[in-house]
Every structure is written in structure tokens, then in C-alpha cells.
Amino acid sequence: MTDAALADRLKATLRGLPGPVALVTTVDPVGAAPQGMLASAVIPVSMDPPSMLVAINRSASMHPTLAAAGRFCINVLGTSQADVLALFSKAELRAQRFESDQWRYDAGLPWLPAACSSIFCRTASSSHFGTHELFIGEVTEVVRGSGDIADPMGWINGSPARLGPIG
Amino acid sequence: MTDAALADRLKATLRGLPGPVALVTTVDPVGAAPQGMLASAVIPVSMDPPSMLVAINRSASMHPTLAAAGRFCINVLGTSQADVLALFSKAELRAQRFESDQWRYDAGLPWLPAACSSIFCRTASSSHFGTHELFIGEVTEVVRGSGDIADPMGWINGSPARLGPIG
Numbered sequence: 001m002t003d004a005a006l007a008d009r010l011k012a013t014l015r016g017l018p019g020p021v022a023l024v025t026t027v028d029p030v031g032a033a034p035q036g037m038l039a040s041a042v043i044p045v046s047m048d049p050p051s052m053l054v055a056i057n058r059s060a061s062m063h064p065t066l067a068a069a070g071r072f073c074i075n076v077l078g079t080s081q082a083d084v085l086a087l088f089s090k091a092e093l094r095a096q097r098f099e100s101d102q103w104r105y106d107a108g109l110p111w112l113p114a115a116c117s118s119i120f121c122r123t124a125s126s127s128h129f130g131t132h133e134l135f136i137g138e139v140t141e142v143v144r145g146s147g148d149i150a151d152p153m154g155w156i157n158g159s160p161a162r163l164g165p166i167g
Numbered sequence: 168m169t170d171a172a173l174a175d176r177l178k179a180t181l182r183g184l185p186g187p188v189a190l191v192t193t194v195d196p197v198g199a200a201p202q203g204m205l206a207s208a209v210i211p212v213s214m215d216p217p218s219m220l221v222a223i224n225r226s227a228s229m230h231p232t233l234a235a236a237g238r239f240c241i242n243v244l245g246t247s248q249a250d251v252l253a254l255f256s257k258a259e260l261r262a263q264r265f266e267s268d269q270w271r272y273d274a275g276l277p278w279l280p281a282a283c284s285s286i287f288c289r290t291a292s293s294s295h296f297g298t299h300e301l302f303i304g305e306v307t308e309v310v311r312g313s314g315d316i317a318d319p320m321g322w323i324n325g326s327p328a329r330l331g332p333i334g
Contacts, residue, residue: 001308007214009309013284014211016316017243018330020185041210044181045222046297047174053222053301055212076184079333117180125296129303130213134220136296141168142176149183154321156330163185163321163328166246 021153021160023075023088023115024054026066027108034098034110035062038088040155042074050139052121055132063133070123072137073106075115078147079162084112085153116147188320188327190242190255190282191221193233194275201265201277204229205255207322209241217306219288222299230300237290239304240273242282245314246329251279252320273308283314 001009019040027034041055052074056063066072077084084102087093103110111118121137128134154161168176186207194201208222219241223230233239244251251269254260270277278285288304295301321328 003216006306006309007217010211010217010286010306011214013243013286013309013311013316016283016319017209017211018185018187018319018321019210041212042184043186043208043210043220043222044177044184045208045301046299047178048297049170050174050177051297053210053220055210055220076180082333116183119177119180125294127292127294129292130215130218132213134212134301139173139177142173142180144180149180150324152183152185152323153333154185154323154330156319156321157317160333161330162333163323163330166249166320166327166329 021077025110026069026072037062073111074119075112077153115145118143188244192277193236193239202229240278241286242279244320245283282312285310
């Protein structure tokens with residue numbers, strides 16, 4: 001099988017891989033402009049030191065800013081945050097993303113008090129693999145938001161989801 | 168806040184981070200013994216080349232075998248695979264893990280045809296961070312199993328879960 005055919009098969013399969021809906025935010029260290037993007041490739045790495053990993057496509061518009069900023073925030077969205085999901089899913093809403101008063105700023109870095117949690121990171125290590133850059137962040141602060149930590153938004157088959165009991 | 172206090176807060180928060188239930192398997196390159204462990208820290212990296220990342224605690228019993236084997240398989244469990252979840256969750260069932268006839272073997276590497284999917288990888292890169300080793304595998308094959316790809320097992324708040332519409 002060619003790499004392209006294998007990639008197509010992998011992509012189709014990964015639609016069925018459960019993940020979170022995280023809004024990863026950062027801030028331009030020069031212009032102080034906030035930026036953010038939705039990500040599902042977000043995992044813990046180690047608890048010693050406390051650390052998280054996010055995989056970001058190097059062609060994503062946020063990538064150069066994230067690489068330059070050296071810090072980012074992982075906001076874990078809850079099931080009631082369809083408004084935030086829409087803002088960051090639809091290109092035509094790009095200009096409105098940081099307009100609302102739902103944002104707070106920590107030295108310019110935007111975060112969402114209405115999320116389930118906001119995990120603040122300082123980039124400790126990064127590496128390229130293929131099209132992506134893997135950013136490992138040492139966690140500097142964890143804020144529990146007003147969203148229900150037990151009812152986060154999941155992502156499956158290209159859509160937001162709620163996680164509930166199987167039985 | 169100390170690192171330990173921050174780690175406690177992060178751990179509590181991460182109970183609310185949705186993830187898959189993946190059974191990562193490998194095979195001892197010398198003794199040919201199969202091994203496996205449950206993992207939620209499993210993400211795609213790049214589609215060019217097709218690749219996946221798994222984060223494994225270096226104190227996990229499977230770690231040295233995985234590091235030596237240079238290949239592994241990510242089996243994405245479905246909601247009906249409580250039996251497999253139990254086998255790999257309970258230490259007292261350790262001896263029975265590979266006893267059943269539900270396994271197939273690819274050059275000694277065990278995989279589960281009843282999973283939603285089995286993603287075969289050859290380790291392309293690995294790196295340590297804190298307590299963990301990050302294994303990036305180039306995907307060599309993807310098999311759709313008999314499990315419903317649209318109904319994978321999720322993991323939230325320390326329990327298996329089903330992902331459904333938010334409604």
C-alpha cells in the first residue's frame with residue numbers, strides 16, 4: 001500500500017478515536033495578539049514534572065506564534081460550549097474569536113473561565129515529525145473553570161459528543 | 168505551588184479529559200512473549216508519514232519490551248469489550264491475558280480482530296520526558312476490526328464510557 005492510501009485508511013479509522021475538544025491558546029510575543037485553535041491531539045506526558053503534549057500541524061495559522069511564544073494554555077471545553085466550538089470552527093467567525101467578554105488574560109495569554117479546566121504551560125521541549133510539531137509544556141498552573149469537570153465535550157466521528165455510561 | 172501539589176491538581180483535572188481506551192501490544196524480540204497494556208495517551212501525529220504517538224510510563228512493566236521490540240500495535244477498543252478491559256486492568260488476571268483465542272498474531276505481535284481498529288506501527292523515534300517515554304510509530308498497516316468503528320470505548324472520570332450526541 002502507498003503512504004497516501006495508508007494515510008487515507010488511517011484518517012478514516014481515526015474518526016473513531018475518542019478525544020477531547022481542547023482550545024489551545026497562545027499570544028504573539030511581539031504584537032500581543034491572542035490566538036487559539038481547536039485540538040484533539042492533547043495528552044498528559046508526565047506528572048514529574050507535570051507536563052502536557054500538544055501536536056500541531058506546522059501549516060496551522062497559529063503554529064509560528066505558538067513556536068515563538070513559548071507558552072500556551074489548554075482549555076478543556078465542556079458540553080455546553082457549542083458557542084466557542086463554532087467560533088473556532090468557522091473561518092468566517094475568525095475576526096470575532098476574541099471579541100467577547102468571556103476571555104480572561106494572563107500576561108496577554110487568553111484563557112476561558114467557562115471551560116472545564118485551563119492548563120497553563122511553558123514550552124519545555126519541541127520536535128518535528130512529518131507535518132507536525134510536538135510541543136511539550138511544563139505545567140505552570142491549573143485552573144478549574146466553571147464548566148462541569150465531569151461533563152467535558154468529547155470528539156468522535158467529526159462531531160462533538162457527550163461521554164456517558166456504557167451500560 | 169510545589170510541583171507535587173501542581174501534579175495533584177493536574178491529575179484531578181485530567182480525570183475529566185476524554186480519551187480512548189487503547190490496548191497497546193508488543194512482542195518480546197527474544198522470547199517472543201506477547202505483552203500489552205491499556206493506554207489513553209494515544210494520538211495521531213502526522214499523515215505524511217502516517218504516524219501515531221503513545222506515551223508510556225518508563226516504570227510500566229511493558230516498557231523495556233516495547234523499547235526493545237521497535238514495533239507495536241494500537242488496538243482501539245469498542246464499548247462491548249469490557250472483557251478485554253478487565254483482563255488488562257486487573258493484576259490477578261495477568262496470566263490469562265493472552266490465553267483466549269480472540270488474539271491473532273502478526274510475526275508474534277498480538278492484535279485483536281474484535282477491536283474497532285488495529286493500527287500497526289514501527290517505532291520511528293522515541294524520547295524521554297520526565298517519567299515517560301514517547302514512542303512515535305510510523306504506521307505500517309491499519310486493520311478495521313469487527314468492533315463498531317462509530318462506537319468506541321471512551322475513558323472519563325476513571326471509567327469506560329460511550330460517546331453519544333450532546334442532544
